[in-house]
Amino acid sequence: MELARPVEIAGSDVGAAMAQPEPNPVRVTAFGRARQHSQRVRVLKLLLPLAAVLIAVAFPVYSYWSAPPAVDVPTDTSAFSDGKLVMANPKLEGMTRENLRYALSALRAVQSVDNENIVELEDIHAKLPVTAANTATIGASHGIYDREKNTLDLDQEINISTTDGVVAKLKSAFLDMGKGTMTTDEPIDITRKGSQITADTMSVKDNGKVLVFENRVRLNIDPATLQAGKQQGGE
Amino acid sequence: QSSSTSSMSGLKLSGDKPIQIESDKLEVRQNENLAIFTGNVSVVQGPTLLKAGSMKVYYVKKPEAAGKDKKPAEDAGVSPISGGANIDHLEIDGKVYIKSDDQVATGDSGTFDMKSQVLVLSGKKVVLSQGPNVLVGCKLTVQMQTGLAQVDACGGRVMMSLTPNSKNAQ
Secondary structure, three states: OOOHHHHHHHHHHHHHHHHOOOOOHHHHHHHHHHHHHHHHHHHHHHHHHHHHHHHHHHHHHHHHHHOOOOOOOOOOOOOEEOOEEEEEOOEEEEEOOOOOEEEEEEEEEEEEOOOOOEEEEEEEEEEEEEEOOEEEEEEEEEEEEEOOOOEEEEOOOEEEEEOOOOEEEEOOEEEEOOOOEEEEOOOEEEEEOOEEEEEOEEEEEHHHOEEEEEEEEEEEEOHHHHHHHHHHHHO | OOEEEEOOOOOOOOOOOOEEEEEEEEEEEOOOOEEEEEEEEEEEEOOEEEEEEEEEEEEOOOOOOOOOOOOOOOOOOOOHHHOOOOEEEEEEEEEEEEEEOOEEEEEEEEEEEOOOOEEEEEEEEEEEEEOOEEEEEEEEEEEOOOOEEEEEOOOOOOEEEOOHHHHHHO
């Protein structure tokens, strides 16, 4: 409070002093210091905001500039490729209704994310039991396995061979593992020990117990095998 | 009941030639050791040709190994595909037509027993003809190995017509 009042008195003196002779030295040094102070304030009044602005601008620029262009997050070889789950050599085993083991394996299985029941198999190898002593080995280059219905749709070349010597070549086939049935509506060619069956369609029911061939069925029996058959029968 | 036997050779089954069977449909029942050919069945072996509506092929059942340990019979899957299966007998029906060289026999149905190699054709009117010679009866039995054919009239009369000069015409 003390400070405020003297300033007013000084103000009026300054006006009066202009015309008076040399004021006393104490007032002059005080006045000098005051003037220096106000100069310093005037300069700082400008400098400080400027510095603030400068810092405000420099900081984001600097941080942007120093951030690395791209961050590569190291991940291991993901099993996903273009939205599909890829499994290397999957295996599947189960029991048919007659409680006989069947096995299915493939080189690659591709499963689309939106429907995980459908699995596309490549280079398939399947073992289906015909009877306890006789199993059919099926090789196919491509097929679609439906886990829900337990069926396998082989839409390309298929080779089947059974332990009792039957060799079958099919163009396509639809297998129902659970029921143990297989159907194909493309020409088939089945041979065994010299005798051969060709037909336009074939369907195999309950695990190979019943085979139905239709349309242009042709069976060639080579007598040598018939003779062999007789000798076998003769023992 | 008069029956006449005439040894018309020709209807022979030449055992060494491959047999070719064609049909519209074939159903193989492994458990019953049975194969059923249906739909214009034709069987060709060498000179012999057989045509029929359907043909059932019965295979020899493997005798159950009584007493031996209950190992499942090895080739339980007896079927034409297995080729080696030996056929027990055939049943043919639906207008049977058999032709071998110059002999033709027709009937309604027939059976053929592999072991005895005997073919029996039966029906209302069974006709066996060789060139112009014709034999009509109701049952024709042919020993396929010797070609000996025997026609029975089963109550009716066997009608046989021989054209003498045809004998040496062949």
